[in-house]
Amino acid sequence: SGTNLLDITTRRWSAPVVAGTGVPARLLGPVLAPDEDVGPVHYLLPSGVRAEAVTGLGDEFAEALAVGLLDPGPLVVVIGTSGALLGVQDQPSAGVFCHATADRWLRLDSLHGAGMSLSWFRDTFAPGLDLDALTAEAAGVAPGADGLVFLPYLAGDRSTAGASARAGFLGARPSHTRAHFVRAVLEGVALELRRVATVRMGVVRPTQVVLKGGGARSALWAQIVADVFDAPLATSARTAASGALDVAGVGARWWDYTELAARATRTSVEPSADAGRYPAVFDHFVGTVAAVLGV
Secondary structure, three states: OOOOOEEOOOOEEOHHHHHHHOOOHHHOOOOOOOOOEEEEEOOOOOOOOOEEEEOOOOHHHHHHHHOOOOOOOOEEEEEOOOEEEEEEEOOOOOOOEEOOOOOOEEEEEEEOOOHHHHHHHHHHHOOOOOHHHHHHHHOOOOOOHHHOEEEOOOOOOOOOOHHHOOOEEEOOOOOOOHHHHHHHHHHHHHHHHHHHHHHHOOOOOOOOEEEEOHHHHOHHHHHHHHHHHOOOEEEOOOOHHHHHHHHHHHHOOOOOHHHHHOOOOOOOEOOOHHHHHHHHHHHHHHHHHHHHHOO
16 A cells, blocks of 8 residues: 555555556555465475465554554554654545555554654763663653753654754753753654654544653653653564564464454553643643744
């Protein structure tokens, strides 16, 4: 479905679109489900070992399966060098991708400068300091960083303003310390991810957030994400490779997608009392983004 040549409602190549692009239809292979058996594997297998291959799926889709993301409600938030958001729909719409099962669609969005923002701040303003020590300083700063706002566009913005977007701190005063700036970075990433989820994905309040990536290892950052989204948060060590094995197991008829969806991740972080302070912080952040990016 990422080719834009697929009719995502029928999961078949769209004849009018294919014809309009001039792509010869004979070059397009059959459209197969991720769990379909595509035949035996012979290469580099020990004698006596038999293996079957299934079609497979992309990494983000496998990431979603790994944590049981097959129904609307939960949201996967990834804070690595970049950030990603994954959510499921039970109806197709513009801009979504076909998910592993025939009646579900996956919406993907991203933030280019997530964990990169914290690493950049540390390398620039506190070189050699351990990231845990740096974030520990921010734990003593109240939500909202005393009015200091960080726009996490070090690598631009994916769709609102594109590569022309620039990162920056706004609202700095003499009373702000390094801890305020670190807190602003952590919050800026979480607030931008929520803005993307709300504005571009239509997810106002997920039933649960599953936090993945390096950001999940920071207790403070995880709490900020739970409070900003005002949703219970879970973490998971299962990776995209786990999801690939899951879909292979479906193809081998060892289990089905219902069982994968039932692997609900356990909540590890509940929203704190600070969650009630973030709606105003979020509104201020969205207004600042609108003023700076002109959206």
